[in-house]
Amino acid sequence: MPLVFAAIAPHGGLAIAEACSPDERDLATVTRAGMEELGRRFGVANPDVVIVATPHNVHISNALGVVVANRIKGRLNGVTPPIELDVPSEIDLALRVLEAFGVAGLPAAGVSFGSNDTETAVAPMDWGVLIPLWFMGGRREPPMPVVVVTPARELPAADHVTAGVAIASVVATSQLRVAFIASADHGHAHLEGGPYGYHPAAAEYDSIVCERVRTDRLDKLIEIPQELVEKAKADSWWQMLMLHGVTDGWRGDLISYEAPTYFGMLTAAYLPS
Numbered sequence: 001m002p003l004v005f006a007a008i009a010p011h012g013g014l015a016i017a018e019a020c021s022p023d024e025r026d027l028a029t030v031t032r033a034g035m036e037e038l039g040r041r042f043g044v045a046n047p048d049v050v051i052v053a054t055p056h057n058v059h060i061s062n063a064l065g066v067v068v069a070n071r072i073k074g075r076l077n078g079v080t081p082p083i084e085l086d087v088p089s090e091i092d093l094a095l096r097v098l099e100a101f102g103v104a105g106l107p108a109a110g111v112s113f114g115s116n117d118t119e120t121a122v123a124p125m126d127w128g129v130l131i132p133l134w135f136m137g138g139r140r141e142p143p144m145p146v147v148v149v150t151p152a153r154e155l156p157a158a159d160h161v162t163a164g165v166a167i168a169s170v171v172a173t174s175q176l177r178v179a180f181i182a183s184a185d186h187g188h189a190h191l192e193g194g195p196y197g198y199h200p201a202a203a204e205y206d207s208i209v210c211e212r213v214r215t216d217r218l219d220k221l222i223e224i225p226q227e228l229v230e231k232a233k234a235d236s237w238w239q240m241l242m243l244h245g246v247t248d249g250w251r252g253d254l255i256s257y258e259a260p261t262y263f264g265m266l267t268a269a270y271l272p273s
Helices: 029-045 091-103 127-135 157-172 200-216 218-223 226-232 236-249
Strands: 003-009 049-053 064-067 069-077 084-088 108-110 120-123 145-151 178-185 251-258 266-272
Touching: 003 029, 003 091, 003 127, 003 157, 003 236, 029 127, 029 251, 029 266, 049 091, 049 127, 049 236, 064 091, 069 127, 084 127, 091 108, 091 145, 091 157, 127 145, 127 178, 157 178, 157 218, 157 236, 178 236, 200 218, 200 226, 200 251, 218 236
Parallel strands: 003 178, 049 145, 049 178, 064 108, 069 120
Antiparallel strands: 003 266, 064 145, 069 084, 251 266
């Protein structure tokens, strides 16, 4: 079965109305509408499993990660009623992705948690996985199986594109309909009072990303200087490079972009051309 859908989806808590405090309800309304639209298009594509690339799960020095625990479970902190998900892993697909990374010459590690038996292990679900899945498969009954992969910022940009190509090669020989989500918030230095302060690189980086997405030139993301990415405090470059490798030749649709607070949020859907 082919890859049937892909997306860039934000993972800031503002994307979920129920996770917002009363003074946050009027923020990120454009993004929430974009996430609802991604959910609608995801449903039309009707995948069997979703692969999520997140920057907020395990961090392995100089290596990509693939979660191989039997289930992945988590909740957003400080939210009442709870925003939480508990989803199964698609273990066979995860192990094939891990193997494909090795075949491609990429350093990678399988990651589990808790029980030494992966059949009973439950890995923590970070917000970079939970928030996109809240709109795309996580609240389905039963929940959609997932494969979680993590980037490695010490590795070259080209390695993340290669990782995406490796994922695409696995999906192409799978018996499953697969979706891929690049979980990505962009520049985090848009606001002087934010946790990362203000730097004009945040707006510059986000502008470049929007232009690359709007013009279907994800291949040119690799040309963004890493120094700019670092000054912008971006949380998206590596996952989008993976997305490019997965979806080379596809058509993208930029649904929304805004920087409602200190970080930028973008929604975009990808389908085969």
